[in-house]
Amino acid sequence: MKKIALHWKILIGMALGVVFGVVLSLIPNGGVFAADYIKPFGTIFINLLKLIAVPLILASLIKGISDLKDISKLSKMGGRTIVTYLLTTLTAVTIGLILVNVIQPGKSISVETREELVLAYASDTQEKQAAAAKQNESGPLQPLVELVPSNIFAAASSNKNMLQIIFFSLIFGVAMILIPEKKAKPVKKFFDSFNDVILKLIDLIMQIAPYGVFALLAALVVEAPSLELFKALALYAFTLLLALGIMICVYILLVRFFTGKNASFFMKGIAPAQLLAFSTSSSAATLPVTMECVEVNLGVDEEVASFVLPIGATINMDGTSVYQGVAAVFIAQAFGLDLSLSAQLGIVFTATLASIGTAAVPSAGIVMLVIVLAQAGIPEAGLALIFAIDRPLDMCRTIVNVTGDAAVSMIVGKSIEKLKD
Ligand code: ASP
Numbered sequence: 480m481k482k483i484a485l486h487w488k489i490l491i492g493m494a495l496g497v498v499f500g501v502v503l504s505l506i507p508n509g510g511v512f513a514a515d516y517i518k519p520f521g522t523i524f525i526n527l528l529k530l531i532a533v534p535l536i537l538a539s540l541i542k543g544i545s546d547l548k549d550i551s552k553l554s555k556m557g558g559r560t561i562v563t564y565l566l567t568t569l570t571a572v573t574i575g576l577i578l579v580n581v582i583q584p585g586k587s588i589s590v591e592t593r594e595e596l597v598l599a600y601a602s603d604t605q606e607k608q609a610a611a612a613k614q615n616e617s618g619p620l621q622p623l624v625e626l627v628p629s630n631i632f633a634a635a636s637s638n639k640n641m642l643q644i645i646f647f648s649l650i651f652g653v654a655m656i657l658i659p660e661k662k663a664k665p666v667k668k669f670f671d672s673f674n675d676v677i678l679k680l681i682d683l684i685m686q687i688a689p690y691g692v693f694a695l696l697a698a699l700v701v702e703a704p705s706l707e708l709f710k711a712l713a714l715y716a717f718t719l720l721l722a723l724g725i726m727i728c729v730y731i732l733l734v735r736f737f738t739g740k741n742a743s744f745f746m747k748g749i750a751p752a753q754l755l756a757f758s759t760s761s762s763a764a765t766l767p768v769t770m771e772c773v774e775v776n777l778g779v780d781e782e783v784a785s786f787v788l789p790i791g792a793t794i795n796m797d798g799t800s801v802y803q804g805v806a807a808v809f810i811a812q813a814f815g816l817d818l819s820l821s822a823q824l825g826i827v828f829t830a831t832l833a834s835i836g837t838a839a840v841p842s843a844g845i846v847m848l849v850i851v852l853a854q855a856g857i858p859e860a861g862l863a864l865i866f867a868i869d870r871p872l873d874m875c876r877t878i879v880n881v882t883g884d885a886a887v888s889m890i891v892g893k894s895i896e897k898l899k900d
Contacts (some may be wrong), residue, residue, distance in 0.1 A: 492689030493822035500700025524691025527765040538674040541787030544652025564795040571797035574805035584714035585812020600863035611849030692758035728887035748776030778899030781893035791884030798879030800834035810861030
C-alpha cells in the first residue's frame, strides 16, 4: 500500500478530532469525558514538542554557527534576517490596519452585545491586564537586560527564555569559530551528533502527531463557546482572516520573486508545520517541525535554517502583529472612538514591538494586545469583546507566524547561496 504523506495524516487526525468533539458535545457528560480522557493526550503531545525546544535550539544553533567558519558570514546573515523580519512585520500590521479601516467590523457591534461581552469576560480581561502590567512595569532597556542570562542552566529551565538560549548559543558558536579548528573539533563533533539525535527525536514525535492533533482538536471543540457569540464577532473574524490570508499571499509572492520557487512548492513544503501551528497555537512548539520542513522540503541549508528559524519563532510574528492592529482598531470602533492617523501610526509602531515581544505560546498575543491598547488610549475592557473567539483566531495567526519564518529563511538562504535549486 502507498504510504500516506504525513500532512495528510495530520489533516485526517484534525478532521476526525473535530467530528469526535462535535459528537462528544452532543452527548451528556461528553465534556467531562473529553477533559478526562482525550485532552491529556493532546497535552502530552504538546509537552513532547516543547520538551525538545531548548535542546533543539542549543544543538542546531551551535552547530549551525560553528559550521560557518567565519564571522563575516554570520553578520551578513544576521543583518539580512533581522531587516527582512522587520519589513514583513511592518507590512503585516499595515495590511491589518488598512482592512480594518475599510471593513469597519467594530461598527456592527451593537451596544447591548458590547455590554454583554464586557460583562461575560470581565475576569479573563483582568487576568490578561495583570499579566501585561507585569511586562510593562519594567524600564525601556529591560528586554535587552533579559536577553543575557546570568545562568545558562536557569535559562534552559524554562521555554519562556528562548531568546536567552539563542543568545548563549550564538556567543558559544562564535567562540568556537574564533579558536583554532583543531581545538574546537571535539566540541563540534559532540554538537553535530547531538543535533542528529534531536532530529531523530523530532521524527519520532511526528509519527504520533496525527493522534496528538486529534486529541487537541476534539478537546477544543468540546470547550468552544456558543455559536451566538461567533455570529456577533463574525465580521471581526472575517477581517482578521482576510488580512492573514493576504499575508500568506505576500509570502508566496516574496518567495517567488526572491527565490523563483512557485506557490505549490512552498505551500506543500511547509504544510505539516502549518497544520501543527494550527493545532498547537504555538510557534515554539511547532519549531522542530518547521525546521524539518524548511530543510528537507524547501531545501534551505541547515546552516541558515538553524539560525533564522529559532530567532523567527521568537521575534517574527506577522500573524500576531496583523491581529494586534485589527483587534485594537476593532475595539476602538466598537466603543465609538475615532482613531486619528497619528494614533494609527502609533499602533503600527507598538504592534510591531509587541509582536516581537510576544512569547511563542498560545494566547500570548492577547496579553501583548493590552499594551497596544493602553498606548493608543483604547479602553482595555475592550479585550472582553474578542475573548470568545480568540483561540480559533490564535490558531490561524500562528500559521502565519510560522509561514513567515519559513519564507524569510528561504529568502535569506537564497541571498547567501544556501538554497537548493
Ligand atoms: N500563539 C502565537 C504563536 O505562538 C502567539 C500569539 O498568541 O499571537 O505564534
